[in-house]
Amino acid sequence: MISYGPVSCDLDFGRDGVSAGNLYLDHSDDAHAATLVPVPVVVLRNGAGPTVLLTAGIHGDEYEGQIALRRLVHELPLGELTGRIILLPAVNAPAVRAAMRCSPLDGANMNRAFPGSAAGGPTAALAGFILDHLVPLADFVLDLHSGGATGLYCDQAFLCLAEDPVLRAKGIEAAAWLGCPVTYAIPADADYGDFDGAVLARGVSLLSSEFGGGALASPTSVGRAVAGLRRILHWAGVWHGDVAAPGTIYSVPAGRLLAPRAGLFEPLFEAGETVVAGALAGRLFDLDEPLRPPLDLRFPAGGIVVNRYRPALVPAGAILASLAEPRAPDAL
CATH class of the missing domain: 2.40.50.100 (RNA polymerase II/Efflux pump adaptor protein, barrel-sandwich hybrid domain)
Structure with missing residues (x-):
């Protein structure tokens, strides 16, 4: 059992095979008198090797990434893997279930809640658990977003440029492998409260992305996300499918x-x-x-x-x- 304030998980992240469980958020309010709020997590592991952490649903109304991660669970044969994939397809599960950008439990935007706080409320506690317990397991993190209810993005890698030159170079390379038409690059900011800056501040390489949006689930964007996920897993040394890096247009x-x-x-x-x-x-x-x-x-x-x-x-x-x-x- 691992825990961070009101969040706990008893899943064995080192076990070979396919494992599924939940992070459990102990939360009580008018709608949850005595409830452990579940946040689903899936682990695919086939022996020793790199670990890739895949996340979606930090904003609950962004759907392309959530669908792409669920597809990956069913479409990627375990025998084709070397190492481990940890998937969080609904990071902000309360917001996902409510079809909201921010959590209905406390009104907080999870992508402004990092590095988290055990006593800072349910959203900050979930953020802290992920950053303290799951990110350190990873060699690379890919976070999937979309435009949500009010935005519409051209499919793109969203690259936060780390100050560390090794992390920056790895992010630039990963963007080419994700293979979106455009990569949008901005400086990383560890004090902004976002997942990207918090992960990079921990010394772990990360790439974010934006696929479609507008409270839709675009077939083109979902398909592009799934293909990009496979290429990233190949690049990271976890999946051995035959793919190539199509490149991208980097932009600022x-x-x-x-x-x-x-x-x-x-x-x-x-x-x-x-x-x-x-x-x-x-x-x-x-x-x-x-x-x-x-x-x-x-x-x-x-x-x-x-x-x-x-x-x-x-x-x-x-x-x-x-x-x-x-x-x-x-x-x-």
């Missing part, structure tokens, strides 16, 4: 298109599209004054639209599009 932030006020937004672009600075991005219509002329919004910079706001009804300050410009790998 170039600008964001914001909604200056609330309204109905008519976009004239799609996620993944390449646009030029000053081009018309869309029109923002007033909700209450139909005769008020729409506001033309133009791209503040050129580049690849790596994500867009999905609902037409937008609040003031909504990020309508994030733009990225290409970079050579050695310039990241």
Whole structure:
């Protein structure tokens, strides 16, 4: 039995074969008078070798990664493995079950809760258990995200550039093996509270990703995620299938298109599209004054639209599009 505050698990992570169980969160509130809230975990192990930790569902309304990990459990023969895969397909299980971005238990965003705290509430306790007990077992971590209810991403690797040159180089290499059309690279920040920065601060290599979104389960994005998972496992030395690295376009932030006020937004672009600075991005219509002329919004910079706001009804300050410009790998 291993534990971290109110979270415990009795699964044997060193056992050969296929093992399934739960992390159990001891939590009590109006809906859980006396409940151990389960968070599913699966371990595939075939002898000695590297360990890869695969995670999805840190945000509960992001589905492509959750489906891809469940598919992997059923589609990857144990005999083709050397080493161990630990899968957490619903990291923030309370949010997954409620179809919410943040946990219904405490309203917390798990991707702002790291490094965690045993006494900081249920979300922080789950984050701390994963960081203290599961991340140290891993040689590499791949975290799967998508746009959730309000975002839509072009399929991409999301690369946090570690200060450590070895970890940074490993992340850049992993992004090529994941094989998404685009890799979006930003500096890692250990103080932001996200999983990426916390894992890298522990000296473990990590790559994150964004596949689709919009509360959908895009067949294209799920298929691309499953194929990318297989390539990552091959690259890490855990799976021996015959695959190759297709490469990627590395990019860095170039600008964001914001909604200056609330309204109905008519976009004239799609996620993944390449646009030029000053081009018309869309029109923002007033909700209450139909005769008020729409506001033309133009791209503040050129580049690849790596994500867009999905609902037409937008609040003031909504990020309508994030733009990225290409970079050579050695310039990241």
